[in-house]
Amino acid sequence: MRTTPGRRRGLTALLAVVLGFAAATVGASPAWASGYIYHAPGGSYGWYNFSIVDDWLHLQAQPQDLAVGKCYDIIFDWDNGPMHYDARLARSCKDWTIRNTQVSNEPDIYNLVNVQKLGVCYGTNQATNVPTSNCTATIGGMSGINTQVGTGNMCVRAWSMKPDGTLQFFGAGIPDDCYN
Amino acid sequence: MTRIRVIAAGLTVAVGLPLTGCARPTDMQPTAAHLAPPGPDVLADIVDQAYGTPQQRAAGRERQFYAWQAALGACMVDKGAEFEAPPYASPGLDSQKAGPGDILAFAPHREHFDIGTRVVNVATTGEQSNPVLAKLTGPAAETWIRIQMECEPATKATEELAVPPAVLTATAKLHRELADIQQELAPGLVAAYRTCMAGRGLPADDLPDAMNIAGQKYPNVDTGRPSNPTELPGWAAGVAFERQVAAADWQCRGQDATRVVNASGEKLTAWAGQHQAELTAAAAAWAAMPALRDTAKADAGKLRGK
Numbered sequence: 001m002r003t004t005p006g007r008r009r010g011l012t013a014l015l016a017v018v019l020g021f022a023a024a025t026v027g028a029s030p031a032w033a034s035g036y037i038y039h040a041p042g043g044s045y046g047w048y049n050f051s052i053v054d055d056w057l058h059l060q061a062q063p064q065d066l067a068v069g070k071c072y073d074i075i076f077d078w079d080n081g082p083m084h085y086d087a088r089l090a091r092s093c094k095d096w097t098i099r100n101t102q103v104s105n106e107p108d109i110y111n112l113v114n115v116q117k118l119g120v121c122y123g124t125n126q127a128t129n130v131p132t133s134n135c136t137a138t139i140g141g142m143s144g145i146n147t148q149v150g151t152g153n154m155c156v157r158a159w160s161m162k163p164d165g166t167l168q169f170f171g172a173g174i175p176d177d178c179y180n
Numbered sequence: 181m182t183r184i185r186v187i188a189a190g191l192t193v194a195v196g197l198p199l200t201g202c203a204r205p206t207d208m209q210p211t212a213a214h215l216a217p218p219g220p221d222v223l224a225d226i227v228d229q230a231y232g233t234p235q236q237r238a239a240g241r242e243r244q245f246y247a248w249q250a251a252l253g254a255c256m257v258d259k260g261a262e263f264e265a266p267p268y269a270s271p272g273l274d275s276q277k278a279g280p281g282d283i284l285a286f287a288p289h290r291e292h293f294d295i296g297t298r299v300v301n302v303a304t305t306g307e308q309s310n311p312v313l314a315k316l317t318g319p320a321a322e323t324w325i326r327i328q329m330e331c332e333p334a335t336k337a338t339e340e341l342a343v344p345p346a347v348l349t350a351t352a353k354l355h356r357e358l359a360d361i362q363q364e365l366a367p368g369l370v371a372a373y374r375t376c377m378a379g380r381g382l383p384a385d386d387l388p389d390a391m392n393i394a395g396q397k398y399p400n401v402d403t404g405r406p407s408n409p410t411e412l413p414g415w416a417a418g419v420a421f422e423r424q425v426a427a428a429d430w431q432c433r434g435q436d437a438t439r440v441v442n443a444s445g446e447k448l449t450a451w452a453g454q455h456q457a458e459l460t461a462a463a464a465a466w467a468a469m470p471a472l473r474d475t476a477k478a479d480a481g482k483l484r485g486k
Contacts, residue, residue, distance in 0.1 A: 150269070150307050152302060155392065163404075166309040169248055
């Protein structure tokens with residue numbers, strides 16, 4: 001889940017591009033970014049909106065033309081400096097139906113300073129990022145995320161939707177602790 | 181009670197040190213290292229307060245689940261839909277060792293990470309869809325789902341209920357203190373851990389990475405319906421690999437972790453003294469959690485509608 005200094009510089013540069021685009025597009029502070037990430041099938045996409053300065057995040061997963069047993073994720077991993085911070089995941093396993101996290105405000109005490117990972121994945125439920133070619137990442141890579149949700153995986157906070165349309169949520173306990 | 185004794189003893193010694201020191205011959209003055217309570221005991225006392233018991237933490241997870249269901253259901257019933265909360269699929273974990281955190285020098289020695297246990301516990305009961313939706317088809321199901329989506333915002337306020345705010349405050353401050361102590365007493369540990377794990381074929385930069393790797397050899401389990409995942413091909417290999425990664429984790433940090441924890445008694449005692457109010461608040465909040473769980477479960481059970 002951690003990035004090396006070299007990787008972090010690269011990610012920061014990439015993030016600056018994203019933020020610059022967002023700022024140029026909507027005229028907002030470069031402290032936040034919003035956009036779409038597309039990945040097959042069909043026109044499926046993930047949408048994100050976040051502020052690094054104010055520590056809030058909003059994700060939506062919009063699948064189109066899902067195969068049976070497959071799900072569509074958007075995954076976001078905050079950078080908490082030297083500490084761990086649980087990744088955030090929105091998953092829809094119901095075709096043509098958005099799973100929306102709404103705006104999540106992260107507590108100030110965790111000192112969230114950047115973004116480590118941001119991308120979408122389409123794959124088998126509970127293993128959407130296996131293999132990682134299932135994913136399109138805008139920031140970082142998707143390999144270091146455990147995409148199991150609802151099984152007590154305490155490393156990822158997840159908003160999911162079952163294939164029949166039932167909404168679910170798993171909070172993952174203490175945010176800067178992957179075990180509790 | 182043990183924790184109070186240990187920390188209180190440490191504080192008494194620390195406060196009394198100048199006076200007792202003055203009353204003794206110079207060559208008999210105890211050093212701080214002699215006076216400080218044992219690091220493992222102090223750490224265990226802090227963890228007990230900040231993390232509660234496994235049962236209290238489990239109650240928190242269940243409380244959040246039922247509060248979330250109750251909020252969703254109340255909104256849906258108001259909009260004319262029928263609602264019934266599904267049963268909670270517990271990941272168990274009543275025997276797990278608590279934190280603290282994922283800080284290499286302080287995370288406990290674990291023979292496994294409970295990954296297989298969690299999956300088995302959830303899969304045995306299966307994550308349930310809403311019982312009402314399961315009976316609906318066609319336009320009736322579509323209407324139910326539409327109302328559910330309209331009511332999604334009602335759940336937002338329940339998302340943080342598994343862990344009390346007082347606990348988040350205490351643990352966040354504790355983790356920062358532990359990270360600082362690790363940096364002071366074992367500044368090379370993070371880099372050494374990365375190298376050591378890589379040497380065992382495990383590309384883990386930290387403990388969350390190790391846990392993630394440890395889960396990767398389990399077969400994929402559909403938790404949407406009750407099943408016995410231990411019968412799946414590859415399950416035994418997954419269990420063995422999880423234990424192999426946990427063993428490597430301790431091989432790569434155990435010596436430093438033991439040394440750092442043993443040397444931390446004085447620092448942790450001082451920290452606990454400075455944050456006693458927060459630790460007490462955390463422990464009290466955990467103690468209240470089972471009753472809050474019961475209330476949330478009862479509230480969710482009252483919903484029917486139509």
